[in-house]
Amino acid sequence: MVRPYAVKGKKRKKKADVYDRAEEEEEAAAVAAEPEETETEEADKKRSQGNEAEERNGNPIELEGIPMAPAEINPKNGPGAIFILEKASLEVAKVGKTYQLLNSDEHSNFLRKNNKDPALYRPDILHQALLMVLDSPINKAGRLRNVYVRTAAGVLIEVKPYVRIPRTFKRFAGVMLQLLQKLSISAVGKREKLMRVIKNPVTQYLPVNSRKIGFSYSSEKLVNIQNYVASSENSADFVFVVGAMAHGKVEADYIEDFISISGYPLSAAYCITMICQALAGKWNIL
Ligand SMILES: C[S@@+](CC[C@H](N)C(=O)[O-])C[C@H]1O[C@@H](n2cnc3c(N)ncnc32)[C@H](O)[C@@H]1O
Numbered sequence: 001m002v003r004p005y006a007v008k009g010k011k012r013k014k015k016a017d018v019y020d021r022a023e024e025e026e027e028a029a030a031v032a033a034e035p036e037e038t039e040t041e042e043a044d045k046k047r048s049q050g051n052e053a054e055e056r057n058g059n060p061i062e063l064e065g066i067p068m069a070p071a072e073i074n075p076k077n078g079p080g081a082i083f084i085l086e087k088a089s090l091e092v093a094k095v096g097k098t099y100q101l102l103n104s105d106e107h108s109n110f111l112r113k114n115n116k117d118p119a120l121y122r123p124d125i126l127h128q129a130l131l132m133v134l135d136s137p138i139n140k141a142g143r144l145r146n147v148y149v150r151t152a153a154g155v156l157i158e159v160k161p162y163v164r165i166p167r168t169f170k171r172f173a174g175v176m177l178q179l180l181q182k183l184s185i186s187a188v189g190k191r192e193k194l195m196r197v198i199k200n201p202v203t204q205y206l207p208v209n210s211r212k213i214g215f216s217y218s219s220e221k222l223v224n225i226q227n228y229v230a231s232s233e234n235s236a237d238f239v240f241v242v243g244a245m246a247h248g249k250v251e252a253d254y255i256e257d258f259i260s261i262s263g264y265p266l267s268a269a270y271c272i273t274m275i276c277q278a279l280a281g282k283w284n285i286l
Helices: 014-032 041-056 108-113 123-135 169-182 225-230 268-282
Strands: 005-007 081-088 092-095 098-101 144-151 156-159 184-187 193-198 211-215 238-243 257-259
Touching: 081 123, 081 268, 092 169, 098 169, 123 144, 123 169, 123 268, 169 184, 169 193, 225 268, 238 268
Parallel strands: 081 144, 081 238, 211 238, 211 257
Antiparallel strands: 005 184, 092 098, 144 156, 156 193, 184 193
């Protein structure tokens, strides 16, 4: 089984090996439970040769086992969408002998002992949100430009649209832990960074003429997202800012319009799904 991710940085030390081995076993078990994603060594080899050819041609690299690589990101495809997931709960702490990504299910005692509210430690919200945006037809059609994640502590992370995010939470937590410790994650044997910590502010990475839209249940501007997106300017890129936290409101001074898209409080993942469907309607992506 080929590990789908490699981390740039120092070689692993023995202590970390224990954690890594456990994680590798989990990955192997999880992949075995997803037969459509299992590959033979032969297929791995062919894909890796293909990747090298693709890299030489300057095209985006496909990861081993990646379930969907969208069409090449090409500005000629038309305007695109960028998602910014704000206030994501991604905090690492040493629990016992190992560093772990804190979450309310596994670390409630640890969090209470450290006077922290377990209800705020919800990296699963970010996991679901990322899966929804990366699985969307607009990504498969090559219209998702990038995803940015800003943690509650203000760390900014760039996520490439063709990364394959682990589908199980345990594996996701392992990958995010590595990302926060080593600052970038690449595909095996490749230089291209699929996820990396980058410098704030996020505005320096946004297209100049993009329309920056914030989402909150508490906004007084309740709109039908299908109509809102359909009536927006056709040539501008969209930037959607959605909260990836359990409580609170998205706050960002670069947002031009703050909208609510339902009379009900939604999960971040459902909110993103509604946005992606509205975009697919506007861009005629089925
Ligand atoms: C779990 S909610 C956060 C809960 C928070 N009390 C709130 O509604 O802002 C995650 C995110 O989904 C988006 N969201 C949830 N319900 C929404 C609605 N009805 N309209 C627009 N965005 C919504 C917001 O961006 C929110 O930050």
